[in-house]
Amino acid sequence: MKRGKGWLTYWMHSRGMYRFPVMVFLCFSACAVPSPQFMGVDPVQAEVQQSRFVLRRKGNLVEVIRVSREWAPRLSEALGRRAEIAVEETYGCPVRDIRGDAALMIARLKCGRPDDLAVIGYGPK
DSSP: OOTTOOHHHHHHHSTHHHHHHHHHHHHHSOTTOOOGGGTTOOOEEEEETTEEEEEEEETTEEEEEEOSOOSSOOSSHHHHHHHHHHHHHHHSSOEEEEEEOSSEEEEEEOTTSOOOOOEEESSOO
């Protein structure tokens, strides 16, 4: 770096200036990217009340990604139940349980069993 020029000036004139927009685009375009175990599965959009979800099913597991903007959402009764309703309406099977956080949840289906409310929990079981 030449003397008298700041690091920002040097960075802007180097190749870093051209990499920055690409890095920002990649960071913000990865919103509804599936986890590795759900790669290759076609996404299904679902909406329940004000929440929008992208769903991917593989066997009895459904990946639920919330893509709507909501103020301070938590995997509480309301958001968990909306995710449960979205999965049940989309795939026609009752949900056994839902685990995850407010952005990404994994629902396990119990197809062929009587319908009742899902168990909502945090983290792995």
